[in-house]
Amino acid sequence: MTSIxxxxxxxxxxxxxxxxxxxxxxxxxxxxxxxxxxxVKEQGYVQNxxxxxxxxxRSFTIGVVIPYLFNMFQxxxxxxxxxxxxxxxxxxxxxxxxxxxxxxxxFLRRLKSETLDGIIFIHELxxxxxxxxxxxxxxxxxxxxxxxxxxxxxxxxIEEEASAELAVEYLIQRGHRNIGLITGEHFSxxxxxxxxxxxxxxxxxxxxxxERTVRVPAYNPEAGRTxxxxxxxxxxxxxxxxxxxxxxxxxxxxxxSESGLKVxxxxxxxxxxxxxxxxxxxxxxxxxxxxxFEMGKKSADLVCEWIAHGRMQGRAELFTATIVERESVRTLx
Amino acid sequence: MTSIxxxxxxxxxxxxxxxxxxxxxxxxxxxxxxxxxxxVKEQGYVQNxxxxxxxxxRSFTIGVVIPYLFNMFQxxxxxxxxxxxxxxxxxxxxxxxxxxxxxxxxFLRRLKSETLDGIIFIHELxxxxxxxxxxxxxxxxxxxxxxxxxxxxxxxxIEEEASAELAVEYLIQRGHRNIGLITGEHFSxxxxxxxxxxxxxxxxxxxxxxERTVRVPAYNPEAGRTxxxxxxxxxxxxxxxxxxxxxxxxxxxxxxSESGLKVxxxxxxxxxxxxxxxxxxxxxxxxxxxxxFEMGKKSADLVCEWIAHGRMQGRAELFTATIVERESVRTLx
DNA sequence: TCTCTGGATGAAAACCTTTTCAGAAGGTAT
DNA sequence: ATACCTTCTGAAAAGGTTTTCATCCAGAGA
Numbered sequence: 166m167t168s169i170x171x172x173x174x175x176x177x178x179x180x181x182x183x184x185x186x187x188x189x190x191x192x193x194x195x196x197x198x199x200x201x202x203x204x205v206k207e208q209g210y211v212q213n214x215x216x217x218x219x220x221x222x223r224s225f226t227i228g229v230v231i232p233y234l235f236n237m238f239q240x241x242x243x244x245x246x247x248x249x250x251x252x253x254x255x256x257x258x259x260x261x262x263x264x265x266x267x268x269x270x271x272f273l274r275r276l277k278s279e280t281l282d283g284i285i286f287i288h289e290l291x292x293x294x295x296x297x298x299x300x301x302x303x304x305x306x307x308x309x310x311x312x313x314x315x316x317x318x319x320x321x322x323i324e325e326e327a328s329a330e331l332a333v334e335y336l337i338q339r340g341h342r343n344i345g346l347i348t349g350e351h352f353s354x355x356x357x358x359x360x361x362x363x364x365x366x367x368x369x370x371x372x373x374x375x376e377r378t379v380r381v382p383a384y385n386p387e388a389g390r391t392x393x394x395x396x397x398x399x400x401x402x403x404x405x406x407x408x409x410x411x412x413x414x415x416x417x418x419x420x421x422s423e424s425g426l427k428v429x430x431x432x433x434x435x436x437x438x439x440x441x442x443x444x445x446x447x448x449x450x451x452x453x454x455x456x457x458f459e460m461g462k463k464s465a466d467l468v469c470e471w472i473a474h475g476r477m478q479g480r481a482e483l484f485t486a487t488i489v490e491r492e493s494v495r496t497l498x
Numbered sequence: 499m500t501s502i503x504x505x506x507x508x509x510x511x512x513x514x515x516x517x518x519x520x521x522x523x524x525x526x527x528x529x530x531x532x533x534x535x536x537x538v539k540e541q542g543y544v545q546n547x548x549x550x551x552x553x554x555x556r557s558f559t560i561g562v563v564i565p566y567l568f569n570m571f572q573x574x575x576x577x578x579x580x581x582x583x584x585x586x587x588x589x590x591x592x593x594x595x596x597x598x599x600x601x602x603x604x605f606l607r608r609l610k611s612e613t614l615d616g617i618i619f620i621h622e623l624x625x626x627x628x629x630x631x632x633x634x635x636x637x638x639x640x641x642x643x644x645x646x647x648x649x650x651x652x653x654x655x656i657e658e659e660a661s662a663e664l665a666v667e668y669l670i671q672r673g674h675r676n677i678g679l680i681t682g683e684h685f686s687x688x689x690x691x692x693x694x695x696x697x698x699x700x701x702x703x704x705x706x707x708x709e710r711t712v713r714v715p716a717y718n719p720e721a722g723r724t725x726x727x728x729x730x731x732x733x734x735x736x737x738x739x740x741x742x743x744x745x746x747x748x749x750x751x752x753x754x755s756e757s758g759l760k761v762x763x764x765x766x767x768x769x770x771x772x773x774x775x776x777x778x779x780x781x782x783x784x785x786x787x788x789x790x791f792e793m794g795k796k797s798a799d800l801v802c803e804w805i806a807h808g809r810m811q812g813r814a815e816l817f818t819a820t821i822v823e824r825e826s827v828r829t830l831x
Numbered sequence: 832t833c834t835c836t837g838g839a840t841g842a843a844a845a846c847c848t849t850t851t852c853a854g855a856a857g858g859t860a861t
Numbered sequence: 862a863t864a865c866c867t868t869c870t871g872a873a874a875a876g877g878t879t880t881t882c883a884t885c886c887a888g889a890g891a
Contacts, residue, residue: 180879181841181842181880215876217879221879256608501846552846552876
């Protein structure tokens with residue numbers, strides 16, 4: 166491997182000068198610059214990133230923390246982040262966290278050993294020790310899809326409760342009175358969306374009946390399917406269901422068709438997120454759209470600006486969610 | 499940040515000794531080892547990974563090259579790789595490549611500057627210069643879902659042609675004679691699956707009619723949708739369609755339902771891949787399953803073993819695909 | 832002619848590890 | 862007592878870069 170020394174020798178200058186050329190410092194004669202650049206090109210030399218990181222004590226790498234079994238919504242989110250991070254000259258290092266203490270501990274160790282320049286969370290951690298470490302170290306950070314009041318980190322998210330309310334409101338306005346809820350465990354957005362559901366009910370004087378709520382262990386289609394099945398089994402009158410994520414909704418629709426029920430004729434279903442695939446289900450899923458792409462961009466910008474300015478720039482970035490009408494909701498007459 | 503020197507000073511030994519303890523070398527008194535370990539724990543010290551990579555000239559990092567707009571199949575694949583790589587003590591660095599020369603060049607530069615220990619491709623590159631560079635450098639590598647005869651790299655994949663043949667054969671055996679094909683551009687698997695389609699037709703004495711084939715610019719649902727629409731437009735008699743990927747098939751089903759056609763009553767659809775979501779479409783997608791998880795594991799193992807033994811271990815790993823029967827294919831009577 | 836100024840350059844230190852080599856201490860065989 | 866192992870330890874070099882500091886040189890002003 167050719168090093169900066171080789172280039173220096175070949176160009177008849179010192180390594181310092183080559184470094185200056187490569188990093189576009191001033192104080193180097195145009196003639197010398199050209200000679201160096203020519204040799205660099207000729208030799209196909211590129212800076213050794215490891216050595217560079219070591220001396221500069223920064224890695225030009227942003228960590229992105231994401232659940233190991235990330236869903237399609239999170240996938241689109243991190244694709245968007247990666248795109249903007251790359252655009253600004255940063256590499257992205259993904260950390261896929263499992264839902265275990267061991268996994269979080271391993272992550273903390275890597276965090277300490279790895280010289281990241283910043284970090285974005287798309288995954289809400291229960292254990293505060295990691296957030297605490299980040300705060301103490303003053304590492305630039307952004308939270309995406311949730312917030313942590315206690316730490317005051319910049320957070321990028323929609324108004325979860327209001328968005329859920331929007332979905333249920335949509336159902337109520339179309340004449341639905343007996344509305345089921347499929348939600349999941351863990352993560353504040355689950356609770357918040359549940360609260361939004363209750364608030365919408367309350368706003369219209371509808372009673373909250375616990376039998377119409379089912380709580381499943383994950384936010385994926387399979388969980389949505391079993392959730393819908395148990396809801397059906399309880400035999401409470403039901404004309405519509407709000408699933409707190411699109412993936413749950415997709416599973417719910419599957420369960421309904423398995424049970425010989427038609428969507429939306431026999432049962433309306435509404436989701437929340439608007440992931441890509443929701444436009445391709447049968448029937449097309451009516452849902453509430455999070456501006457995924459923009460949220461990814463904003464998160465990336467937030468850490469990059471923090472790094473550039475040396476201190477935190479914004480606090481919270483609230484995005485608004487909007488209804489996407491497709492075919493999974495019927496108007497009752 | 500505490501360094502190995504701080505630990506050494508605190509423990510009253512030299513940095514060399516601390517290093518020996520940390521790397522579990524022999525020749526250090528049990529008593530000293532314990533003292534050092536205690537201080538390490540007390541100080542929460544972890545080795546600086548960058549410095550370590552520099553002196554060892556390896557990064558314990560494997561690169562995974564994947565299309566920027568990776569599909570759900572590739573997503574499951576790389577999740578599986580990441581899992582096994584992590585298990586063997588490697589970090590994973592993802593490279594999301596866009597479909598452009600600039601993107602490939604940028605990747606090559608990073609490849610040169612980054613000291614990766616190995617690399618896995620889930621993305622077939624047209625330009626041979628990258629493969630050539632890897633070969634010259636002797637970098638451990640594995641190809642997943644395709645192969646490159648000229649380079650002799652280890653490759654993990656199914657028999658593409660035979661798998662496609664299996665799908666079409668399934669259709670033929672259920673009485674279908676007029677079978678459409680939706681395939682995409684780029685990537686050898688598209689061509690190979692197309693060949694499999696033709697071979698199945700030929701094996702049963704059925705004519706190949708170009709009007710029943712449509713080639714779309716991508717392998718995603720939207721492309722599948724437009725593909726199906728043009729197929730329908732051509733008004734050739736058709737009772738079944740083979741989409742070369744599940745995502746295409748999902749889009750095709752959507753197009754059919756938009757056109758008022760029922761699957762499988764009016765048209766049968768079969769895919770290939772068996773991605774997670776295929777079990778949740780309506781109707782459930784009949785498809786051909788690639789053993790995604792195992793293929794990811796095998797790819798990871800291949801590079802890890804290459805690294806461990808210092809030279810290439812296997813050449814090609816062929817996996818077999820199997821039919822997954824769901825509800826999107828009807829038997830003609 | 833002498834001093835000053837400012838641009839251009841190189842030598843060397845620093846970043847944090849690992850590893851080689853040499854040496855010390857203690858034991859054993861001659 | 863000497864020579865020779867073993868086991869353990871530390872000093873120093875090495876890895877590839879950036880940056881500080883010192884030096885050199887040319888031109889300007891006195």
